[in-house]
Amino acid sequence: RKQMKSGGNRSKKVKVWVRVRPSQNFADDAIKLDPEGRSLQISVPRPGGDQQPQQRGFANNQRSDWSFRTDGIFSNSSQQEVYETVGADLIESGLAGYNGTIMCYGQTGAGKTFTITGATEMFHNRGLVPRALSHLYKEIEAKSDLAITVRITYLEIYNDTMLDLLATMPDSQEAGSPLVITEENGGVYVKGLNVHLAQSEEEALNLLFEGETNRATAAHALNKNSSRSHTIFTVYLETRSRFQSNSKYTMSKINFVDLAGSERLQKTLSTGKTQQEASYINKSLSFLEQTVIALTEKNRDHVPYRQSKLTHYLKDSIGGGCKTILIANIWGDVRQLDETVSTMRFAQRMSCVASEPVENQRTDPSIMVKVLEAEIAALKKELAMHNTLHNKSHIHYEPISEQQRFELRQQVQRYIDGDLDDIDLTSIRQIQAVFELFREACLASREEADARLQELLAAQQAGGVAATPPEGAARSLGPSTSGAQLGGEAVGDLDGRSFGIAARSEVGMDESGVFLQSKRREAAAATAASSKKQRQHPLGAGGGSSSGAAAGADSEGTLDALRPSRGRRCQAGDAAFEDAGVRGTEIDRSRLRLDALKVEREAQGNLYTDEGELIINEEEFVEIKKLRQLKESYKADFDRLKELKTQIHYCQKMVDLTRQKLIQ
Numbered sequence: 001r002k003q004m005k006s007g008g009n010r011s012k013k014v015k016v017w018v019r020v021r022p023s024q025n026f027a028d029d030a031i032k033l034d035p036e037g038r039s040l041q042i043s044v045p046r047p048g049g050d051q052q053p054q055q056r057g058f059a060n061n062q063r064s065d066w067s068f069r070t071d072g073i074f075s076n077s078s079q080q081e082v083y084e085t086v087g088a089d090l091i092e093s094g095l096a097g098y099n100g101t102i103m104c105y106g107q108t109g110a111g112k113t114f115t116i117t118g119a120t121e122m123f124h125n126r127g128l129v130p131r132a133l134s135h136l137y138k139e140i141e142a143k144s145d146l147a148i149t150v151r152i153t154y155l156e157i158y159n160d161t162m163l164d165l166l167a168t169m170p171d172s173q174e175a176g177s178p179l180v181i182t183e184e185n186g187g188v189y190v191k192g193l194n195v196h197l198a199q200s201e202e203e204a205l206n207l208l209f210e211g212e213t214n215r216a217t218a219a220h221a222l223n224k225n226s227s228r229s230h231t232i233f234t235v236y237l238e239t240r241s242r243f244q245s246n247s248k249y250t251m252s253k254i255n256f257v258d259l260a261g262s263e264r265l266q267k268t269l270s271t272g273k274t275q276q277e278a279s280y281i282n283k284s285l286s287f288l289e290q291t292v293i294a295l296t297e298k299n300r301d302h303v304p305y306r307q308s309k310l311t312h313y314l315k316d317s318i319g320g321g322c323k324t325i326l327i328a329n330i331w332g333d334v335r336q337l338d339e340t341v342s343t344m345r346f347a348q349r350m351s352c353v354a355s356e357p358v359e360n361q362r363t364d365p366s367i368m369v370k371v372l373e374a375e376i377a378a379l380k381k382e383l384a385m386h387n388t389l390h391n392k393s394h395i396h397y398e399p400i401s402e403q404q405r406f407e408l409r410q411q412v413q414r415y416i417d418g419d420l421d422d423i424d425l426t427s428i429r430q431i432q433a434v435f436e437l438f439r440e441a442c443l444a445s446r447e448e449a450d451a452r453l454q455e456l457l458a459a460q461q462a463g464g465v466a467a468t469p470p471e472g473a474a475r476s477l478g479p480s481t482s483g484a485q486l487g488g489e490a491v492g493d494l495d496g497r498s499f500g501i502a503a504r505s506e507v508g509m510d511e512s513g514v515f516l517q518s519k520r521r522e523a524a525a526a527t528a529a530s531s532k533k534q535r536q537h538p539l540g541a542g543g544g545s546s547s548g549a550a551a552g553a554d555s556e557g558t559l560d561a562l563r564p565s566r567g568r569r570c571q572a573g574d575a576a577f578e579d580a581g582v583r584g585t586e587i588d589r590s591r592l593r594l595d596a597l598k599v600e601r602e603a604q605g606n607l608y609t610d611e612g613e614l615i616i617n618e619e620e621f622v623e624i625k626k627l628r629q630l631k632e633s634y635k636a637d638f639d640r641l642k643e644l645k646t647q648i649h650y651c652q653k654m655v656d657l658t659r660q661k662l663i664q
């Protein structure tokens with residue numbers, strides 16, 4: 001028989017190839033190989049024939065005819081043919097960044113090791129691994145534009161214990177340390193397993209031979225050279241462009257897995273240690289099968305990879321994003337039919353596992369930084385040239401220096417104080433810095449206000465009313481003025497500072513003519529809340545930037561909103577509006593005077609009574625009183641305007657209606 005062609009056209013599944021070990025006693029009657037390599041038929045003699053099922057050890061005696069679908073069959077194929085058909089592609093894909101796994105499964109003596117590493121006696125009988133290494137280094141030599149790094153590990157799993165087959169290499173670091181499987185970035189690694197750099201084919205082959213020498217073997221009834229362990233030879237490839245500008249690179253790994261013999265324990269006639277080995281092998285292969293079954297089941301959310309070291313290590317190497325090829329090694333001998341069926345059943349399951357290889361591309365951050373730095377430098381040059389051509393060469397884009405920040409801060413302060421109309425901004429960095437400075441100023445003034453409020457609250461808690469105010473004062477600033485309320489409606493705070501002092505529940509004046517004020521906590525809280533809400537200047541004309549009373553107006557209730565629209569004004573409306581404007585200006589003036597008095601008082605040093613209450617002088621008290629009266633008037637104006645607006649609106653509607661009637 002010659003090598004069969006690939007019969008499969010099954011994309012996105014694990015590929016299954018069958019390799020038949022040549023045998024003089026080949027079961028021609030029982031095993032039929034499809035000439036196209038699409039399938040393999042096995043016919044097992046029925047029970048009751050010349051051989052009992054128990055003797056054959058064949059579990060499913062209900063069925064004697066089997067048909068297995070395959071992707072191709074190797075029969076009497078040379079090692080070179082096998083490599084070219086299934087091995088070469090893994091190396092090429094690996095260099096392109098795809099993970100690959102080639103796994104040999106089958107009974108002892110079926111030719112797994114022959115396929116993976118080959119026979120040592122004849123050079124032309126070398127297996128997939130030495131051929132893959134030779135191919136790999138030829139490719140590396142040919143791809144002169146790529147810097148390809150090859151690293152190798154060789155792991156043995158014996159009785160569910162991991163062993164480093166390359167621990168004896170002189171450059172091994174971790175000899176003796178326990179091997180532990182870890183998962184990182186979606187990949188599986190063995191901590192403690194030596195990873196060897198192989199710069200040439202010779203170095204790589206040395207590693208293979210070293211591992212082979214160290215491989216655990218035991219005498220066995222079926223095959224004296226049979227290996228009783230699973231081995232995984234892994235080649236890690238890192239492929240980078242030699243061009244500095246390319247920060248992309250690929251990382252891939254190619255596993256060559258030589259599984260231990262899959263025959264059942266009973267058949268090995270093993271005893272003692274060898275029986276224990278066979279039992280471990282059976283278990284781990286059974287776990288492998290369970291994993292494969294789980295992988296083929298749709299909607300299965302748990303795959304039991306961690307049941308054994310073998311399945312855990314192969315977690316990222318069976319299907320999924322990995323290019324996986326299973327070679328089912330069968331021994332076509334008549335006496336091995338049951339094992340052949342068993343091997344093919346596993347292969348059948350494996351052929352249902354999904355496999356959609358993905359490229360493992362990564363980005364090197366250090367190269368990326370260099371690339372971006374170069375790009376930034378080039379863009380800066382472009383910008384400089386552009387600015388020069390547009391007479392803007394004075395503009396700088398460097399980060400703001402401390403000196404520049406200091407100057408900007410001064411400008412911002414002058415702008416806030418009203419001494420500067422514009423801040424000259426030429427770059428985004430400057431704009432950002434100015435925003436930051438405004439935020440700083442805003443936070444600072446908020447803190448200052450909070451501190452002042454705390455100060456007042458502390459003073460209030462420490463004392464209470466120190467003296468009774470004169471009757472007039474008590475009347476004008478009496479309890480009804482608590483907080484920002486006038487006539488039950490919020491009149492508005494000036495800015496949360498001066499009004500804070502003015503808004504008392506009790507105001508007192510001592511015998512020496514000095515007014516003492518205490519403030520309840522509620523009043524302070526109401527003042528603070530009110531001041532936060534009402535910082536907008538409600539008056540279009542004559543108003544300062546932040547002063548003025550909101551007079552309980554919402555956005556619709558500001559004087560601007562109440563201003564009669566052009567062409568619809570009536571005399572009364574205009575007059576009322578003018579009145580309110582004048583009142584607003586007076587409120588602002590009064591507030592400024594109050595501020596000035598306050599600054600003066602603070603400059604001289606605040607005075608407190610023994611009880612800790614703040615002392616203000618008469619002038620300031622009178623000013624506060626005046627301000628309250630102004631606010632009351634303002635509120636009255638506001639109400640009047642509101643009323644007028646409603647009237648105007650109504651009249652306008654009437655006019656519109658009448659006009660419509662006239663037209664009709």
Ligand SMILES: Nc1ncnc2c1ncn2[C@@H]1O[C@H](COP(=O)(O)OP(=O)(O)OP(=O)(O)O)[C@@H](O)[C@H]1O
Pocket residue numbers: 020021022106107108109110111112113114115119223225226227228259260261262329
């Ligand atoms: N396709 C083949 N052509 C020639 N000889 C083969 C072939 N397959 C296997 N053999 C021979 O069969 C014998 C057993 O093969 P091998 O050791 O590879 O079996 P195995 O499946 O690896 O067994 P074990 O499970 O014990 O490792 C070896 O002497 C090998 O040379």
